[in-house]
Amino acid sequence: MEVVRVENLCKVYGTGEMKVNAVDNINLTINQGEFVAIVGPSGSGKSTLLHLLGGVDRPSSGKVIVDGTDIYSLSEEELAIFRRRKVGFIFQFYNLVPVLDVEENILLPLLLDNKKVDRKYIDELISILGLNERKNHLPNELSGGQQQRVSIGRALAYSPSIVLADEPTGNLDSQNSKEIVDLLKLSVQKYNQTLVLITHDLDIASQADRIITIEDGSIVKDEKIS
Ligand code: ADP
Numbered sequence: 001m002e003v004v005r006v007e008n009l010c011k012v013y014g015t016g017e018m019k020v021n022a023v024d025n026i027n028l029t030i031n032q033g034e035f036v037a038i039v040g041p042s043g044s045g046k047s048t049l050l051h052l053l054g055g056v057d058r059p060s061s062g063k064v065i066v067d068g069t070d071i072y073s074l075s076e077e078e079l080a081i082f083r084r085r086k087v088g089f090i091f092q093f094y095n096l097v098p099v100l101d102v103e104e105n106i107l108l109p110l111l112l113d114n115k116k117v118d119r120k121y122i123d124e125l126i127s128i129l130g131l132n133e134r135k136n137h138l139p140n141e142l143s144g145g146q147q148q149r150v151s152i153g154r155a156l157a158y159s160p161s162i163v164l165a166d167e168p169t170g171n172l173d174s175q176n177s178k179e180i181v182d183l184l185k186l187s188v189q190k191y192n193q194t195l196v197l198i199t200h201d202l203d204i205a206s207q208a209d210r211i212i213t214i215e216d217g218s219i220v221k222d223e224k225i226s
């Protein structure tokens with residue numbers, strides 16, 4: 001089943017001499033449950049594409065359709081709701097709230113939305129992420145790998161359709177990176193969520209179902225991994 005459809009997507013920054021075609025006419029479909037790695041040189045448009053998939057930026061032209069909704073036809077308010085409920089974001093830096101403990105950080109998206117907590121799902125998620133013993137710790141009492149596991153928990157709390165990760169292991173050593181990607185893969189597989197992950201690390205990319213290579217804002221290669 002198709003979850004994401006990108007049609008003639010373009011994002012232009014600046015004008016005249018300064019004009020950059022950060023995303024240059026990309027067409028793409030992604031199926032439910034697929035794990036897609038996005039690779040390519042720095043400045044090739046990977047982050048811009050990811051932001052457009054998640055509704056955090058507006059395209060210059062073209063469409064992004066997620067779960068049948070043309071997201072850029074939504075009002076700002078509707079788009080904010082889409083982001084909160086349908087998309088989980090994971091970044092290189094964890095952006096945890098320092099005064100909230102592990103469990104509170106994970107529950108934050110639900111609490112902000114007055115959403116009833118599905119205790120079974122959340123407990124299972126915390127357990128998959130190996131954070132049972134750390135539930136009541138503050139972020140500064142955790143290692144980098146543990147903090148990234150908390151940010152995965154927060155990204156998955158709403159049980160989103162798509163999980164978007166921008167260099168999620170960029171700050172971790174190779175052992176921790178492998179662990180984080182294994183966990184991320186395990187969690188999204190369990191809930192049949194779709195994962196789109198930007199990485200410079202070809203070992204990590206090779207764990208995906210599909211590797212898309214971007215250069216100068218365009219897809220230059222799109223290969224399935226068997
Ligand atoms: P990475 O290569 O790790 O994706 P970048 O240096 O390309 O990191 O960009 C990080 C973020 O900074 C981008 O997602 C974008 O929003 C912003 N950014 C990148 N280049 C510029 C720029 N020239 N002007 C303003 N913001 C930029």
Ligand code: ADP
Nearest residue numbers: 013014020022041042043044045046047048049
């Ligand atoms: P990548 O993630 O592959 O490193 P980005 O998507 O961050 O690439 O950037 C693609 C191009 O768009 C780069 O040339 C970058 O400088 C430019 N860019 C990104 N964000 C901005 C921004 N907010 N303002 C101006 N230029 C930007």
